[in-house]
Amino acid sequence: MYINPMNAAIECNNLTKTYPGKPPVEAVKGISLQIRRGECFGILGPNGAGKTTTLELMEGLLIPTSGSVKVLGKTWQKDGGWLREKTGISLQETKLSEELTVLETIRLFASFYEDSAHPQDIISQVSLESKSSSLIGKLSGGQKQRVALACALVGKPELLFLDEPTTGLDPQSRRQVWEMIQKFQAGGGTILITTHYMDEAEKLCGELAIVDQGKIIAQGSPGHLIKEFGGQTRIEVDFLEPGPDPDWILPHAEISQLCEVGPNRFLLQTSSLIDSLPKVLAAATSAGQSIQTIRTHQPTLEDVFVGLTGRHLRDEVAGP
Amino acid sequence: MNPNPWKKSWTSGPLAQLVYTRLIEFTREPQAVFWVYFFPLLMAFSLGIAFREKPAENLKICLVGNSLSHAKWNLDNASGFVFSNESREVALGLLRRGRVDAVLESRLENGENQPLFHTDPTRSESALAKARLETHLAYLNQPTLKPIPELFLDLGGLRYIDFLIPGLLGINLMGGGLWGVGYALVDLRVRKLLKRFAATPMLVRDLLLGIAISRFIFTAGQVVILLGTSWLVFGVQIRGSFFDFCVLVILGGFCFLSIGLLVASRATKYESVNGIMNLVMLPMYVFSGVFFSAERFPEMLAPIIRILPLTALNDSLRAVMNEGRSLSLLGFEIMVMGLWTAVTMGLALRLFRWR
Numbered sequence: 001m002y003i004n005p006m007n008a009a010i011e012c013n014n015l016t017k018t019y020p021g022k023p024p025v026e027a028v029k030g031i032s033l034q035i036r037r038g039e040c041f042g043i044l045g046p047n048g049a050g051k052t053t054t055l056e057l058m059e060g061l062l063i064p065t066s067g068s069v070k071v072l073g074k075t076w077q078k079d080g081g082w083l084r085e086k087t088g089i090s091l092q093e094t095k096l097s098e099e100l101t102v103l104e105t106i107r108l109f110a111s112f113y114e115d116s117a118h119p120q121d122i123i124s125q126v127s128l129e130s131k132s133s134s135l136i137g138k139l140s141g142g143q144k145q146r147v148a149l150a151c152a153l154v155g156k157p158e159l160l161f162l163d164e165p166t167t168g169l170d171p172q173s174r175r176q177v178w179e180m181i182q183k184f185q186a187g188g189g190t191i192l193i194t195t196h197y198m199d200e201a202e203k204l205c206g207e208l209a210i211v212d213q214g215k216i217i218a219q220g221s222p223g224h225l226i227k228e229f230g231g232q233t234r235i236e237v238d239f240l241e242p243g244p245d246p247d248w249i250l251p252h253a254e255i256s257q258l259c260e261v262g263p264n265r266f267l268l269q270t271s272s273l274i275d276s277l278p279k280v281l282a283a284a285t286s287a288g289q290s291i292q293t294i295r296t297h298q299p300t301l302e303d304v305f306v307g308l309t310g311r312h313l314r315d316e317v318a319g320p
Numbered sequence: 321m322n323p324n325p326w327k328k329s330w331t332s333g334p335l336a337q338l339v340y341t342r343l344i345e346f347t348r349e350p351q352a353v354f355w356v357y358f359f360p361l362l363m364a365f366s367l368g369i370a371f372r373e374k375p376a377e378n379l380k381i382c383l384v385g386n387s388l389s390h391a392k393w394n395l396d397n398a399s400g401f402v403f404s405n406e407s408r409e410v411a412l413g414l415l416r417r418g419r420v421d422a423v424l425e426s427r428l429e430n431g432e433n434q435p436l437f438h439t440d441p442t443r444s445e446s447a448l449a450k451a452r453l454e455t456h457l458a459y460l461n462q463p464t465l466k467p468i469p470e471l472f473l474d475l476g477g478l479r480y481i482d483f484l485i486p487g488l489l490g491i492n493l494m495g496g497g498l499w500g501v502g503y504a505l506v507d508l509r510v511r512k513l514l515k516r517f518a519a520t521p522m523l524v525r526d527l528l529l530g531i532a533i534s535r536f537i538f539t540a541g542q543v544v545i546l547l548g549t550s551w552l553v554f555g556v557q558i559r560g561s562f563f564d565f566c567v568l569v570i571l572g573g574f575c576f577l578s579i580g581l582l583v584a585s586r587a588t589k590y591e592s593v594n595g596i597m598n599l600v601m602l603p604m605y606v607f608s609g610v611f612f613s614a615e616r617f618p619e620m621l622a623p624i625i626r627i628l629p630l631t632a633l634n635d636s637l638r639a640v641m642n643e644g645r646s647l648s649l650l651g652f653e654i655m656v657m658g659l660w661t662a663v664t665m666g667l668a669l670r671l672f673r674w675r
């Protein structure tokens with residue numbers, strides 16, 4: 001994919017970062033990316049993949065061991081001050097002062113910017129009007145995350161960096177954060193977001209880079225990635241009673257693979273669910289077999305990751 | 321996107337906001353207010369009362385032997401003594417146990433009653449009792465002798481509380497600089513707020529200046545409260561110029577702020593900063609003459625003790641407050657504090673890390 005550099009919000013070439021130590025940690029091993037203006041670009045990967053490090057290299061908070069970064073056409077070394085005015089950042093872990101209210105916190109952050117939004121407007125933008133004079137220490141995790149988002153938005157950024165903005169939040173809070181990100185994008189903003197949630201990546205991102213062990217292992221739109229690497233759709237059929245050898249289905253239903261996983265249960269794989277499903281049903285009827293249940297599973301980004309690495313995205317999901 | 325731009329006035333500028341939020345945060349933490357404002361007062365009160373100057377106590381004398389000769393010595397006219405009569409054995413036992421300061425025995429010698437002292441050579445009260453009774457007896461024998469006139473010293477500036485208050489001011493300035501600045505910075509770093517600030521256009525200058533200014537506001541409050549209360553309750557005064565006093569407080573505060581900044585320039589854990597702070601503060605607590613004079617330490621430690629910043633601050637505060645000296649006579653102390661400030665501030669700014 002080639003993006004006219006004039007339109008690139010972020011462009012980086014062969015970025016590497018090695019943390020000194022014994023032994024040194026090669027957290028990022030050569031990442032090249034171009035992110036278009038107005039896009040929501042996602043970096044998806046498991047814990048320890050190097051997402052935060054990559055993001056902080058692009059945010060100018062870490063100095064790359066090698067490689068170059070350009071943000072909005074400028075470099076951090078030369079135009080750091082200008083870039084700070086144009087970018088908003090939410091770090092993976094920041095403990096805002098518990099003893100300050102929401103309004104006081106936003107006002108503090110607003111004071112740093114040459115051109116900032118009105119604190120009250122930003123508070124209503126993240127739907128915290130009713131919490132405006134509550135202490136940060138008294139807020140829920142989702143509300144705190146929205147304050148962090150407000151701090152990132154208060155300088156009227158063109159570009160937003162979000163590091164795992166919904167990790168640890170309940171589903172409702174996650175949806176609220178997503179809405180705010182989408183609103184920012186609708187207003188013309190560019191977003192670079194890291195996540196290890198595939199649903200988040202699928203929901204928000206037009207373009208995704210899947211990273212593992214400091215490298216990009218696949219890049220493209222979620223649909224493209226799933227089509228390319230997600231494997232086939234699975235159909236699982238349970239028959240009411242053990243039938244004859246199910247090979248009879250094969251010629252009828254464009255099934256690429258079939259295997260028996262139980263006395264009367266079969267697992268089928270197909271590249272096209274829409275084509276296969278009616279044919280499976282028709283074949284079963286004509287063979288006099290009654291179907292008890294049918295389950296289908298369409299590939300997700302999780303399957304893309306498993307397909308590419310043989311491991312799951314999240315540690316807590318024990319993989320087969 | 322925003323039809324309602326935020327009006328910028330000086331109160332909405334970064335420095336004012338950084339100072340304001342620090343002050344607000346502080347007032348919302350009751351235990352911080354206690355340690356900063358009430359603990360020093362508590363210390364001043366308890367130590368001031370425990371070591372209150374009392375008039376010298378009467379010396380206790382045990383009389384032994386012929387009571388007629390005791391009467392002849394006209395002891396009723398001797399002031400500053402408490403007398404008792406005991407047998408010789410009991411009296412010597414009391415002396416040995418320190419319950420009386422001296423024993424005065426009347427002994428028959430060549431047919432006359434002669435006084436004889438029993439004293440304890442290890443106790444200065446014992447020698448004092450003997451000397452004063454001897455003088456009394458000498459006056460009795462030679463009525464023409466007149467006592468030499470005596471004027472009592474004005475105790476202002478010499479009482480223990482006068483010594484203590486400058487020392488307490490000193491340790492508060494030290495604690496304020498090290499904890500208030502050093503700990504605050506490490507706290508910001510641990511909470512990743514420092515990194516978050518680095519991701520905004522905020523200037524390091526504003527952040528450090530904000531911390532320094534809010535620190536000076538707390539310190540000014542501390543000094544006013546401690547000094548005002550000890551003036552009202554104990555009559556502690558600043559005998560020298562108030563301006564000189566303020567210069568010393570600001571210089572001392574700045575010196576410890578710089579040390580705090582250096583301590584915090586790289587520490588990334590609360591534990592490590594606690595350790596370094598204690599390492600820095602403990603020797604000064606002990607050696608810099610806070611609760612008792614540093615001159616009590618062995619002579620050979622003196623050159624080291626003299627160049628500790630807290631010693632310089634305490635000594636110069638005492639010189640101005642108690643002896644009314646002017647700054648021009650305190651060149652050494654001012655130089656010590658100035659050097660510590662310059663060196664630690666220079667190093668701190670060079671070593672400072674956001675993360």
Ligand SMILES: Nc1ncnc2c1ncn2[C@@H]1O[C@H](COP(=O)(O)OP(=O)(O)O)[C@@H](O)[C@H]1O
Nearest residue numbers: 019025027045046047048049050051052053054
């Ligand atoms: N400051 C650091 N010093 C040393 N190693 C680090 C540091 N920060 C991160 N790492 C290591 O670099 C790798 C990538 O970390 P990170 O970028 O935080 O991954 P992610 O955000 O994807 O979880 C991990 O192995 C992590 O342990």
Ligand SMILES: [Mg+2]
Nearest residue numbers: 051052053092
């Ligand atoms: Mg991370």
